[in-house]
Amino acid sequence: MGYQQREDLNVVEERAILVAVTLLGETIPLDDRFAELSALTESAGGIVVGHLTQKRKLPYGKTYIGSGKLTELKHLVEGVKATLIIFDHDLTPSQIRHIERATECKIIDRSELILDIFSSRAATAEAKLQVEIAQLEYTYPRLRAMWDHLGQVTGGAPVGIGTRGPGEQQLEIDRRLVKRKKSQLKKELTQIQSRAVREVEKRNDDHFTVGLVGYTNAGKSTLFNTLTAGGAWSHDQLFATLSTRIERWELGGGTGCMLSDTVGFIRRLPHHLVASFKSTLEETIHCKLLLLILDASDPNAMLHLETVEETLDSIGATAQPRLIVLNKMDKLASKHDALVWTSRFPDAIQLSSVTGDGVEVLEEEVKRFVVGPMQRVTLSLPTASAKAIDFIEKRTEIVSRDWTEDQTIYELNVGQHQLEKMMSLCHSIMIDGKPAKDMLERLWPNQLSAGSYCNVPPHRFHV
Numbered sequence: 001m002g003y004q005q006r007e008d009l010n011v012v013e014e015r016a017i018l019v020a021v022t023l024l025g026e027t028i029p030l031d032d033r034f035a036e037l038s039a040l041t042e043s044a045g046g047i048v049v050g051h052l053t054q055k056r057k058l059p060y061g062k063t064y065i066g067s068g069k070l071t072e073l074k075h076l077v078e079g080v081k082a083t084l085i086i087f088d089h090d091l092t093p094s095q096i097r098h099i100e101r102a103t104e105c106k107i108i109d110r111s112e113l114i115l116d117i118f119s120s121r122a123a124t125a126e127a128k129l130q131v132e133i134a135q136l137e138y139t140y141p142r143l144r145a146m147w148d149h150l151g152q153v154t155g156g157a158p159v160g161i162g163t164r165g166p167g168e169q170q171l172e173i174d175r176r177l178v179k180r181k182k183s184q185l186k187k188e189l190t191q192i193q194s195r196a197v198r199e200v201e202k203r204n205d206d207h208f209t210v211g212l213v214g215y216t217n218a219g220k221s222t223l224f225n226t227l228t229a230g231g232a233w234s235h236d237q238l239f240a241t242l243s244t245r246i247e248r249w250e251l252g253g254g255t256g257c258m259l260s261d262t263v264g265f266i267r268r269l270p271h272h273l274v275a276s277f278k279s280t281l282e283e284t285i286h287c288k289l290l291l292l293i294l295d296a297s298d299p300n301a302m303l304h305l306e307t308v309e310e311t312l313d314s315i316g317a318t319a320q321p322r323l324i325v326l327n328k329m330d331k332l333a334s335k336h337d338a339l340v341w342t343s344r345f346p347d348a349i350q351l352s353s354v355t356g357d358g359v360e361v362l363e364e365e366v367k368r369f370v371v372g373p374m375q376r377v378t379l380s381l382p383t384a385s386a387k388a389i390d391f392i393e394k395r396t397e398i399v400s401r402d403w404t405e406d407q408t409i410y411e412l413n414v415g416q417h418q419l420e421k422m423m424s425l426c427h428s429i430m431i432d433g434k435p436a437k438d439m440l441e442r443l444w445p446n447q448l449s450a451g452s453y454c455n456v457p458p459h460r461f462h463v
């Protein structure tokens with residue numbers, strides 16, 4: 001019966017037993033692994049009805065867990081009336097086959113579970129294509145392996161999935177169809193993405209862009225909705241967000257930036273999914289500042305931070321400064337927990353996206369990035385430079401104005417990036433009687449270093 005069930009890998013309403021093996025060198029505590037696997041299962045619509053664990057040096061080749069454990073698993077399936085077993089490990093098709101046969105229950109692995117969640121959430125054309133490609137690459141060959149096997153055990157007789165015709169000829173035809181389908185989907189995806197890349201490039205030229213990144217369920221979309229006109233789907237489930245959303249974030253005094261909310265990260269994200277979602281993840285690379293959102297109430301927040309850093313490194317998002325934002329501070333169990341965070345990251349921004357506490361501190365901090373550090377300057381430019389004057393009047397803090405025959409003279413509080421923007425609109429700006437470009441470095445000698453944390457001393461990492 002197990003083989004037939006693998007035709008449908010949906011987890012919705014399944015009664016699931018979770019299995020995790022602690023192998024030599026595993027660093028994440030079992031409780032935490034089960035907590036995450038449970039959250040994934042529930043996010044996929046399944047119900048967790050049992051757990052099984054084993055300690056092993058290495059996985060047992062044929063069935064991953066040992067034969068005694070396998071018998072225990074079979075009894076557990078019967079005892080709790082499970083309809084599904086989910087392994088916290090990637091299994092080979094042959095392992096799935098053997099375990100299914102022994103337990104008479106459908107087996108899926110962690111990657112398939114994540115793929116199932118992604119496929120049930122995908123809403124945009126791009127996300128749907130990305131998931132479908134990942135499924136064709138990961139799940140399909142594994143289903144095929146089952147079918148091949150069925151062909152052998154039934155001698156090709158039409159049973160279950162086998163009714164589709166597991167004969168060699170049929171398999172060949174199916175393989176070719178899948179190959180064709182995959183290349184067609186990839187072509188469609190490339191078309192959508194090249195349009196998106198152009199949009200991203202234009203946005204980055206026109207605006208200061210800030211990206212929210214973090215582990216799944218850290219509260220990125222909730223924060224996004226608090227800071228902008230909103231519209232992002234936020235929910236207490238893993239992978240609520242699958243595509244990037246961008247809105248303007250008003251920072252006060254006429255200053256603003258474009259804020260993007262995107263798919264969350266998770267440890268051991270199936271690599272086919274990473275490949276498919278690469279361009280969605282890569283939008284992050286182009287942001288000028290990254291806000292790393294951590295769920296401060298999650299006991300695994302530090303591990304999550306590591307995963308986020310690894311993922312950012314793997315997609316090449318290393319060129320921009322990062323700010324750590326500790327979210328869900330309202331949810332901390334005690335004052336002591338807050339103090340632990342303060343001593344760990346003294347300058348990180350602590351806030352709650354739900355109550356709004358601390359959001360104004362984040363706004364101030366980001367504003368400093370958008371405008372650059374502020375300086376008081378006396379600046380003159382031709383009164384005919386309409387665009388630059390319009391920018392100054394709308395976007396900067398003017399202390400005083402004066403006019404000569406053809407020049408306007410301002411005393412301003414201005415940020416480095418604001419001055420750079422003005423200089424791109426008018427080439428003859430003078431500061432204290434000298435060309436602005438000669439003054440830039442004198443006014444702002446310490447440039448922000450790329451790829452580093454701005455509010456966290458580097459030595460606090462990787463300890």
Ligand SMILES: Nc1nc2c(ncn2[C@@H]2O[C@H](COP(=O)(O)OP(=O)(O)OP(=O)(O)O)[C@@H](O)[C@H]2O)c(=O)[nH]1
Nearest residue numbers: 217218219220221222234235236239240241264353
């Ligand atoms: N108490 C509390 N809950 C929060 C806060 N921020 C977010 N949440 C809750 O956390 C859950 C996840 O929030 P989301 O905003 O969907 O998280 P996300 O990071 O966008 O998650 P993905 O899109 O799945 O990656 C929701 O139930 C939110 O209501 C907060 O500051 N305090």
Ligand SMILES: [Mg+2]
Nearest residue numbers: 220221240241
């Ligand atoms: Mg989200």
